[in-house]
Each structure stands twice: as C-alpha cells, then as structure tokens.
Amino acid sequence: xxxxxxxxxxxxxxxxxxxxxxxxxxxxxxxxxxxxxxxxxxxxxxxxxxxxxxxxxxxxxxxxxxxxxxxxxxxxxxxxxxxxxxxxxxxxxxxxxxxxxxxxxxxxxxxxxxxxxxxxxxxxxxxxxxxxxxxxxxxxxxxxxxxxxxxxxxxxxxxxxxxxxxxxxxxxxxxxxxxxx
Numbered sequence: 145x146x147x148x149x150x151x152x153x154x155x156x157x158x159x160x161x162x163x164x165x166x167x168x169x170x171x172x173x174x175x176x177x178x179x180x181x182x183x184x185x186x187x188x189x190x191x192x193x194x195x196x197x198x199x200x201x202x203x204x205x206x207x208x209x210x211x212x213x214x215x216x217x218x219x220x221x222x223x224x225x226x227x228x229x230x231x232x233x234x235x236x237x238x239x240x241x242x243x244x245x246x247x248x249x250x251x252x253x254x255x256x257x258x259x260x261x262x263x264x265x266x267x268x269x270x271x272x273x274x275x276x277x278x279x280x281x282x283x284x285x286x287x288x289x290x291x292x293x294x295x296x297x298x299x300x301x302x303x304x305x306x307x308x309x310x311x312x313x314x315x316x317x318x319x320x321x322x323x324x325x
Contacts, residue, residue: 145236146228154246155222161246162215169208172201214247221249230254 146154221227228237230251237251250258 146239146242150239151222151227154227154242155219157246158215158218158222162212162219165208165212165215169205172204211247214249217249218247 218227221229221231228242229235230237231249232254233251235251237248241248241252248255
C-alpha cells in the first residue's frame with residue numbers, strides 16, 4: 145500500500161514526464177518541404193530523406209501519444225484513489241515497478257499477459273495467406289480444378305505459350321545469329 149507522500153511523489157514525476165513529452169512533441173519539426181516548386185531536378189535521395197524523416201517523426205509521435213495516454217490513465221487513477229493497484233486483479237503493484245514505470249497500471253503478471261497478447265496480434269497474417277498457398281496455386285493446380293499433367297489450363301502455362309520476353313542479348317553467346325557474316 146502506497147503512502148500519501150509516495151503517491152504525491154509519483155504524481156509530480158508523472159506531471160513532469162507529461163510536460164517533457166508534450167514539449168518534445170511540440171518542438172518536433174512538422175514541415176519537410178524544401179520550399180521548391182518542383183522536385184524535378186532533385187536527386188531521389190533528397191525525397192527519400194524527406195520520407196524517412198516524416199516516417200521517423202510519425203513513429204515517435206505515436207510512441208509519445210501512447211505514453212501520454214498511459215500517464216493520463218495513471219493520473220486519473222491517482223485522482224480516483226486507485227493508483228498503485230492493478231486494474232485487472234486489484235493487487236498492489238510492486239513499488240520497484242512503479243519507481244521504474246510510474247505510469248504502470250498493471251501488475252507484472254498482467255502486464256506480461258497483455259504484452260504476449262499484443263505480440264500474438266502482431267504475428268497475425270492476412271486472411272488471404274490462408275487461401276493462397278503457392279505450392280498449390282502457382283505450380284500444380286490447374287484452373288479447371290484438375291491435376292492432370294500435360295493439360296495446360298493453369299495461367300502460367302497459358303501465358304508461356306505466347307513466348308517470353310527474352311531478347312537476343314539474353315541468348316547464349318549474347319549475339320544476334322541473323323547478323324553473322
């Protein structure tokens with residue numbers, strides 16, 4: 145159980161971290177335009193650098209917004225008198241954990257469970273991958289549903305009948321046999 149003095153100390157830390165993070169977000173540069181009317185004469189690396197900076201700042205803003213949300217949740221818990229208690233099981237959150245992560249609202253067991261659940265969702269693959277198996281769709285499976293060898297009804301075989309995009313330069317010896325003297 146946290147004392148009133150400990151809770152006040154954590155509240156001050158949370159408010160200080162909130163102000164610092166909001167300052168980072170405000171000072172982060174939002175304009176990336178070089179002021180040119182046309183990018184025609186720019187090197188592609190210039191555009192790539194601009195894109196990288198935008199993506200980096202977007203990722204940092206997302207992390208900061210998530211952190212601020214956690215801080216606001218902890219400050220609300222202080223206001224409601226539930227700070228230091230796990231919001232799932234109601235047990236006291238370890239003091240060592242709060243000293244390292246003052247915005248924590250879950251005990252270590254439930255925080256790990258939530259992290260594992262989030263990690264499982266990151267591993268979810270698109271639904272299409274359940275249906276599209278390259279071993280069946282691109283190699284042996286025929287369009288009409290048969291697996292009879294020699295029957296060219298799959299898309300690749302049909303396109304292959306029209307030739308390839310190989311040029312004379314792709315042929316063996318890299319020369320045009322029609323131009324030989």
